[in-house]
Amino acid sequence: MTYSVAGLKTGDKIGKATVVIDIIKKGNPEIRPCTAMKPLYVTIHNTGNRGKGANAKAHNNLIHNLAGKSVRDTSHVSWHAAVDEDYIYIHIPFNETAWHCGDGAKGNGNSKSIGLEICMHSDQKHYEQAEENAIALTVHLICFYKLSANEVRPHQDWSGKYCPELIMRRDGNFAKYRARTEVAYQIAISGDKNTVVKGDENIMQFSSSTTKSAVRDELVQFVGKGLINQSWLVKFDKGEMTNGDYDGLKLIVNQRLIVAK
């Protein structure tokens, strides 16, 4: 039978990842408590596991292994899904609680949030893509459970643990990651409601996808440095940015960089 979780089934594509639904067995409440949950938050983790090969599949094997042990051989450790650059493994249904936030049985992290683990193994090919896949999954969950990007939380919010560590160390805090999620959400809900008249010569045109992605990377950097508002990136991705917008943005960025010196 095809098992579906939050409208997802094995073989679906989320971001660039293939979804694999492989639910662990019931029996060990320290791994799968089987407590019903209406998700109100999505909690982002890095696995903390730098071991070679510690990808999403390895974490799926790990949690299946834990679920098969008796309580005296485990502790309260579980999560809903593990994400790497190629796969999203879902091990616990999103409408059940798991033990991933260190805030006890009554804490909103454990009892009200979906836990996503982003892999960070030392031999990982493309960590950034793993993050992009996690963002794509989060956007799907935000839409499915009618949440907002404000309900996307770092593990740190619930228990103080320095997690997701790679994201926090790179960005200084969780704000930029949440902003990226918000941009992706806005793009998702804007769909193809593209009001731009085709052939408008003021809309930026690109001779190749390489040039286009180079300009996009530049805009992402500007947003990341707080030089321009993220709504410009949304506009770009919707194909609505004009040559005038772009020239204006470059002027603004240059001015702000000069002021910052």
Ligand SMILES: [Zn+2]
């Ligand atoms: Zn964590």
